[in-house]
Every structure is written in structure tokens, then in C-alpha cells.
Amino acid sequence: MLTGVPEAIFYILAGIILGSAVMVVSLKNIFHCALFLVLCFFGVAGIYILLSAEFLAAVQVLIYVGAITILMIFAIMLTAKLYSAKIRQSNEQVIPGIIIVAALLVATIFTLSRTAWKLSYETAEAQSTIGIGKLLLTKYVLPFEVVSVILLTALIGAIIIARKE
């Protein structure tokens, strides 16, 4: 690969992710927020590809972009009045929120810049999908089954919570 290309892709993707994330938390129209959320999830999928996790990138696009965001847009359509841009969308905690978040950011980045990570320089296996599939059905089969029961429970719970009495 050409030198400099992965860096450029990383910085472009990071710009897309962070810019659209800021839009998600700051825009007034909640529907536009949902659209920027889609853009942010696509950027994260690009980061997964850059980290050579192709299966996870596909899962990200399928579940986050395809399912969760559509669910959010459904909920927005069913609840909010879309064209009421006069409604305040943020509470009066914006200034304390910025201070707290900036403090957390500085503390976390300070900590992780002083941590010595045990980096490993083995070459990764080329096909992550095969390895993930094998591990999911052998070593991690119990969490796999538990998580499917959790999904079923959430499905039934959502129906029972949202139905009319």
C-alpha cells in the first residue's frame, strides 16, 4: 500500500465521524439528527474496514444503519412534531455539560498517553470472518446462545410495553 494513504483515509473518516456526531448532539431538528447518525455509523464501518474487521463492518451497516436508525426514525415519526423548530432541544445544562465533558476528555487522553500498551506485532489472519465464525460456535457458543435469548426477551418485552392496554 502506498505510504500516507491509510493515514489520509483515517483522518477523513475521523472527520466524518466526529463532525456528524457533533451534529447529532447539537442540531435542533431531531430528524436531521437521525440522518447524521446514519453518516456517523457509516464512518465507523469504514474505521472497521481500516482495522481489517470486514465482518464487523458488514454487521455495522446491517444492524446500525439498517435496523437501529430506521427504528429511531419510526419512533420520531410516531412521536415528535417534526416542524416545530421553535421547541428547545437542549436543557439548561449546556455549559456545565461542556465543562464536565472537557474535563473527562483531558483526563482520559492524559491517562492513555501515559499507558504503555503491550503491542503485538504478529500478522493478523487474513480472513477474520472464518475465525469469528469458528470461535462463535465453539469457544463462545454459550454467550452466543444467551445473547439470542436476550434478543428474544427484548422483542417480547418491547411488544408488551408498547401495546395498548
Add this chain to the structure above:
Amino acid sequence: MVGLSHYLVLSTILFCIGIFGVLTRRNAIGILMSIELMFNAVNINFVAFSKFITPSEFVGQIFAIFVITIAAAEATVGLAIVLLIYRNFKGIYVDNINIMKW
């Protein structure tokens, strides 16, 4: 060379943006969106650690898959609760919903 710290800083900033959204949004759906941003930041961390620290096994990626699944379940139940709140309170602005405060 894009190293581990690049990804960690990216995910830290994304997580902080998500926390800011949770702290300041009035709309319950906006809060759920900010929570999804935080889930994504955590997943970037998992995959980055998986690539740079244990590249021969896929534990981080498998954990990220579980996180995505739990996030889907959380979004489903959360939006069902939002619909129920909308039906009972005629609005989803969380500063009006304070029946559990006294």
C-alpha cells in the same frame, strides 16, 4: 502509520460527544441516539485493541458483535418505552417527566 493511540483518541472524543448529548438533550429519542454514539465509541476501542494487542485471535471483534446485539435490544426496549411515555404524557421531553421525583 496509524497507531493504536489514534483509534483510542478518536473513540474517546466520540464517547465524550455521546456523554454531552446524554447530559444536554431534552428529547428522549435524542438521548437514545447519544447512547448509540457511545456504544460505537466502545466498539472502536474493542476492535482496535483486537487488532493491535491480540491480532491472532478475534476476542475483541466477538465482544464487539455482542455489544452490537445488546445495543439493538436496548434500542428496541428504549423506543417502546418512549412510545409509551408519549402516549401517557403527550410529549417525550424528559424534563416534563418527573413523576418519580418528589
